[in-house]
Structures are given as C-alpha cells and as structure tokens.
Amino acid sequence: MAVAAIATLSFASVPCRKQQLRHGASTFNAQQFSASGSHWHSANLKWGVPRPRAAKRVIVAQTGTGSHKVAILGAAGGIGQPLSLLVKMSPLVSALHLYDIANVKGITADLSHCNTSAQVAGFTGKDELAGSLAGADVVVIPAGVPRKPGMTRDDLFGINAGIVKELVEAVADHAPGALIHVISNPVNSTVPIAAEVLKQKGAYDPRKLFGVTTLDVVRANAFVAARKGLPLADVDVPVVGGHARSTILPLLSKARPKAAFTDEEVEELTTRIQNAGTEVVEAKAGAGSATLSMAYAAARFLEASLRGLDGDDDVYECAYVQSQVVPELPFFASRVKLGREGIEEVVGSELRGLSEYEARALEALKPQLKASIDKGVAYVQQQQEAALN
C-alpha cells in the first residue's frame, strides 16, 4: 500500500469509565512514525495512552486536519514553550496563537517551521492580547511565576492572581465562549478568581472553566504503576480535591486495575503524589518548577477537551471545576465528562465508598481548600471595590 498511515499526536487519557476496563485494549501503539516505500511521513507523532474504542478515536483524529483554534497565554515561559510545541504537533489544532509579554516572535518563528497543520501566530504585549484571543475555542493559561525552593503554591498568589485576573478579563471580552484551562498557580485560588472575573463580565459558564490537575493524575499513574509493577498503559488513578499539597487526594481505592495497597503504601504513595511538585522544585534548585511534565499534562488535557468538542462520547478527565460533589466546596477536582460544551457531567460517584484513609483525608483537606477558594474570590471583590473608589 502506497499510502502510509499518518501517525497522530494523541495524548489520550487512560480509560476511566464507570464500567470495567476492557483488557488488552490499551497497549502503546508502536507504529508511530510511518514509512512506506521510499517515502516517510513524520508530520505527526502519536504518543499517549490509548483508551477503549481506540479505533474510533484514531478515526476522529485522522479524518482531515483538526479545526480548532487554541490560544496559549504565557507561551514564552518555561511551561509555555514545550506546551506550544506539543500543541503545534497536535492534528486536532488548526490555529495556534501564542501570547506573552515578551519573546514570542522567536518562538513563533521557531515553531512555524514544523511541518504540522496547525498555523502558528505570535502576539506580544497587552495591545495584541485581544488579537491572540479572537476565535479561540480553548484558551490555555500557563502565565505567571513558578515556585522556588521553600515556597508553596500559595506564595505565588500575590503576583499570579493579578496576571490571571487581567488575562481572564481579556478572555471574557474577546473569546467569551472559549474553554479556559488555568494552569497558573495557585490553581485552588486562580480558578475562583477566573470565575469571579467572568461573572462580573456576564460571561461565566461553569461548564467551560477548568483548573488543570492532569499532572497530579499523570504522577499518580506513574508512581502507582512503578510501585505495583503494573503496565503503565493500563493504570488509571483518579485524583480529586485541589491542586496543592494535602488538597491533592489520589483515590488509590478506586485505582484501576484493582490493586491491593498496604497502609504503608497508601501513605507513601499519597504523600509522594502530593509532594511531587515540590520534589521537582527542589531538584531544580531555583531553576524553576515542573515544566516538561506540566506541558505534557496540559497538552493531554487540551486534546481531551478538543475530542470532547468534536463530539467524542467517551472523554473523561479529572479537573478542578465548579462543583456540587462536596457541598461545602464551590470548586472541587473530580472526574468530569467532556463534551461539545465543555463539561457534560461532573462525575461524583467516585467520592462514594472511599477507604477510611481517603475519607479522613477528604475531611482534612476541606478547610484548606475552602480558604484558598475564599481567598481568590475575596481578591477579585477587593479589586472591584478598589476600582470603584
């Protein structure tokens, strides 16, 4: 056959349906780059974890080029750059807008040379922010400063709250129907900030606002697979709560494939997953926080969202969203079903039948998470009051 299969970049989520996993459905596809005869097509790369109904999903990705416009705000930063590369490589994206306060021209020129379908354009500074957002289906926000050793995510609040507020105001004005993926820390607060800003502008749709917690899931999957000797491709561990230290709650009792954990293992794995971000900050010794793994996680969540927008009926990811799963907490991370309008369903069922350890941890995280949410909301309200006076 003369036509080579065009490999596609696909960061598929691990199967996380309510039903059981289909065995044998989830091996890595090693037919990545294709080569046929003397030709080679390496325009697209396919890496990722296939889910059940992999064939269906591949068809979604392969029929023609993608049609989605994505804007990345903070594209020149430590996360922004590798994220921009991964998104440029995605066959689901037709237009990629890169925005930052500086250094975007060079990154745009760099990426524009890649032989993938997404057309990339760069936008620099406040005056060009509106242009970067026009027509965006999804806006991803990694903008802001990263942690240094000894800092918590909350220590970033002072700087990043203002950045997120300003950017989301622009999204409300120029891309009000877009899905918004917030990466900027502290996510536990910046997502409520975004919500308040959008409400003030009359542009809030709780189905379309997400704090990206995918990296916690990725870490949980990696650490659990390693510890229990499970094939990586099959492992799925839901992570709920928030996105900082003990608000990160991996539900090991709900891990698939089903595995038995000793009490020590539960403690060790949970602690490691909660502190993994700090682990990287320390290892980087002042040079930053997780960038490459964060870029991967964000790209994975983006692709899941785009498949949802395309009408794929089987897209589930954990994310930090407006939620009623825990009554006291207006925002909470849990599994959500993604679809044409963003969130189709917040899946609360995994919060039932928790282990004792998890139930205690859930209670313990509530005050901290509530405080972070309140802090975000209060910030926006204070800003509004200050502006009126």
Added chain:
Amino acid sequence: MRPSLLKSTSELLRRSRRGYASSANPERKVAVLGAAGGIGQPLSLLMKLNPLVSSLSLYDIAGTPGVAADVSHINSPALVKGFMGDDQLGEALEGSDVVIIPAGVPRKPGMTRDDLFNINAGIVKALCTAIAKHCPNALVNMISNPVNSTVPIAAEVFKKAGTYDEKRLFGVTTLDVVRAKTFYAGKAGVPVTEVNVPVVGGHAGITILPLFSQATPASNSLSQEDIVALTKRTQDGGTEVVEAKAGKGSATLSMAYAGAVFADACLKGLNGVPDIVECSFVQSTVTELPFFASKVRLGKNGVEEVLGLGELSDFEKEGLENLKGELKSSIEKGIKFAHGN
C-alpha cells in the same frame, strides 16, 4: 509441569515487569547529551513520550537532576535517569542504543554555524571519546553545530579508538527537511502533512540543498523564482529563527521535534521496521566528498543503504557544484581539529 501452568507463569512474569507496555518491542536505551539545554529539554520530553524508548539517560554538565525529576513523572514507559558532570558520563552512556548530541552553544544574530566551531568542536570531541569507550555500537545522532565539521570530528575520534562504524554516525539534518516541507506546502498550497522533499548536501547555508524538483505532491504552480526563493529560505531557515530570537538563542523547539523524528526513525530501523528512509549527513560515496547528506535507509545496523540523489534539475545541479567547496573545507576543518588536539 503442566503446559497451562508454564504459560500462565510466564504471562505473569511478563506482565509484572515494570512499565513493560508491549511485548512486541525490544528494550531500547537512548541517551541525550546536553539534556538540560535549549534543545535538550524539549527533546528529552519528546523522547520520554516515545513508547519505543525503555530507558532514557539525560546527561549534561549542570541542571540534569531537575530535568530528570520533571520528566520522570510522565506516565510513559521510559525509565528516566539524570546524570551530571564528567564522572557520570560513562554511566549515562552504558548500554545505549542511540545517543543524541545537542550539547554546545547556539548562534547569536550575525553568527554563522562555523563561528561556533571553537567551543563546540571541543565538546563534541570529549563526548565522542566517551561514546567510543562506553557504547561504541550506539547510533550517534549529531545535532551540535557546525554539523558539517562535528560529524567528521566524531568519525576521527571513533577511528582513533578503533570503534568507528560509518553506518552508525549521523549528522541530523532533519530540520532542513522539515523546513523544506513546510515552506513548500505553504507556497504550493498543498497540505503540509502530505509533503515530501529530500534535502541533500550539508547543514549550513548554501551546503543545504533542497531538491524541490523531487517534491511530492508535485506542483505546477511554482515558478522558477518560487523555487529559488524556497531554496534560499530553506538554507537560511536557521538564521531566520536566530534573528527572530534576537539574541535569545537559535531554533530549539523545531530542532527538538526534528531530532525526535530522526531518533524515532533510528529506533524503528533498529527494531526491524522496514522501509525507514530519512535524509541524514553520513559517510558517503554519493559524491567525491567523504561526508554528504542524502536519503538513507535505516535498519538493524544503522545505515543499511545510502540512497543516491536521483534526478536533479539544472538549478539543483548548479547548487550541488556550488556547495562542494564550502562543504569540503568544513569537513577538512573538522578532521584537522580532531587530529590536532
């Protein structure tokens, strides 16, 4: 032992191997030398995402513990280890199937790739000395510029160590191919994912010779002027990015992408996937020059076959003659350096 018990035991053993996603592919170790740099970091990310990689060694003179910790959290099979400094170089390299070398300094505006020679030649020489000692059979993917010289340097170092295998040494020119395809697709109005354009010669300025006469899908809409413009743009693609970055470096993300594409092709070739053809700067008899980039077929030994240039247009024949002088002197500069130091 009952046959069914034997079978289920071996199944269990196979499944319990950590991170062993597929029983169909052999274990492959890849080392990235310069993993903490501008190219090295995104390249390390892409290699970590490649399911053909079972072990990923990240080496640099600084910064690798952080990069390795970061990348190791990704839930793909490759086991990541970071190595920092000369003392750890050997361990980083042991058992490698493919070694990718992006190490070195990038250009600033106004510089040619050759201006990097003095610093990068020394770096490459040291790294290749270690490769000869610790993983002499690895496929070496040279990214460090000026590639036209650093590949000959590597060859001389390997010859001196008695480990040289011309089938296992590659100058990575994939980014030139990527650029040629992208620019051609834009001008000809064809979908970029369908385009193929060979690029031959070397990896600097006019030594880069894209063969648009062989581009597929063919286009009737390109004038001679268009071809000349496309050729120049492909040749100056690197400079275009250096200027746009205004002192902040050269192509990193597209180079990581191209580097990952080529490394993946090497891995597929090693794994016995048929018909893996890529352009690369290799030891060659296609012209009178000792090294030359052209299409090569990759396999279990590295280069299985160096493919010829095919039919060239008059413009391309002229370009070929014009590039030989510069490419020859770059090659000789590399050889001389390797002997002198």
